[in-house]
Amino acid sequence: MNAAQKFSGYLRPDGRLGIRNNVLVIYLVECAHHVARAIVTKADEASVQLVGFPGCYPNGYAFRMMKQLATHPNVGGALIVSLGCEGFDRDGLAEAIGESGRPVETLVIQQAGGTKSTIAEGLDAIARIKAEAGKAPRADMTVSDLVVGTICGGSDGTSGITANPAVGRCFDRLITENATCIFEETGELIGCEQVMAERAVTPELGLEIEAAVAKAERYYSTLGYGSFAPGNADGGLTTQEEKSLGAYSKSGDSPISGLIKPGDIPPGPGLYLMDVVPDGEVRFGFPNISDNAEVVELIASGCHLILFTTGRGSVVGSAISPVIKICANPETYARLSEDMDVDAGAILTGKATLDDVGEEIFDQVCRVAVGQQSLSEELGHQEFILTYKSFEASGPACLPSAAPEGAPA
């Protein structure tokens, strides 16, 4: 597919276009998880997907994330499953989804008669929501309408010389086509702050980027562990900054247009860095307890699909947005090819160049956007994690292009 080619997307009332039309079943506390899962299992359709929040205590970040996810362009409607006594703002969420023009229903287990009754009512509700979501208008979209995120998981010494720079090439191509790209995990960019700041579109944004990485370093130092797993060391990576530099190469060479926080929608095309480390004192534990917590944040900021690079071999996918798996290590690819969409290890075996693999990833992006399933999607992977965090609003220097005309810097 060439980049100018039009394909059919789902037009949402806010003007955004989706590449999928999923219906979410959202549990609002772990106590409602089983009932929500049973509804999804019995509905038995790939487009009916389970997401949720485990905690009983309210959290502004979790509420905002859930609102952004339930009104994501790949989502056509939602069923909320509440136990009844949890702290999540159930009515606020239903209201926000309803205001977005999507069908939404709420079931409260304590009022519906218990497990069996809620599951039965839930299945009826899903049928109604699906029918309504199926009426979503279609509209032409092109690559320029896409928001693409990237993450690396299970990195090793090959990640930073094959899959990650190949994704960087794909990002550069997408940005040339006026698409929007997001890379993330400031804690995995410790050591890259200066080179990254030089790429910022304004010096003020560069300073914000350096400050965000310094915050990540303080946060992880307090917790006592960097974002570095034992498997990273097995695969030849020795230090946080070595892992960081490899991860950083996913961002390509384009200028950095802004620094966003999870759930912020980029104001226009270009390359954005997501600051995933909470603001303020260290609370609630590790910023992201595993890869899917980061994937969910990228999706909450509007990503239609995710480019996931792996050296050791991750098999995850995600609810809401398809995940394309790019395998960095040829030995891993030989073992786990059934899970890997792209063999970037071919760069090391002499079968392909970085540019070839970058182009192959771009082609995969186009194919999955048009509707072809990625391997993790086909295999039924719909992982989802949302935990507690707290953020403050970003300053105006973080998004130079969104600043009003004549506003002081």
Add this chain to the structure above:
Amino acid sequence: MASINPVAGPSAPEQFVLLHKKDNILVCVRPAMAGGTIVLDGNDYLLKQDVALGHKVARYPLATGDKVLRYGISIGSMTAPVEPGEHIHSHNLKSDYIPAHGRDAVRIREIRS
């Protein structure tokens, strides 16, 4: 504009690649066995240990405290001296930011506390 894109491929028959001209390490792209040789700047050196895919070896002699450069950028400081061709990993390289941890991290903390 800063770039750390490496120079690997397309048909690298060699076992080790230099990712940036300033680097003092090379990265293994095909597993190498102890007893083999590694050619560094025209000189042959004996590999004293197996080197797995993705692992690093020294390009030059390095001393304790030397910065290790990958992609032309520091990835930490040496904690022991090495000869050219020697494996560089957690036993002789440490982060200048946050220490890395192994699977035994919790056990070690319990013993210390």
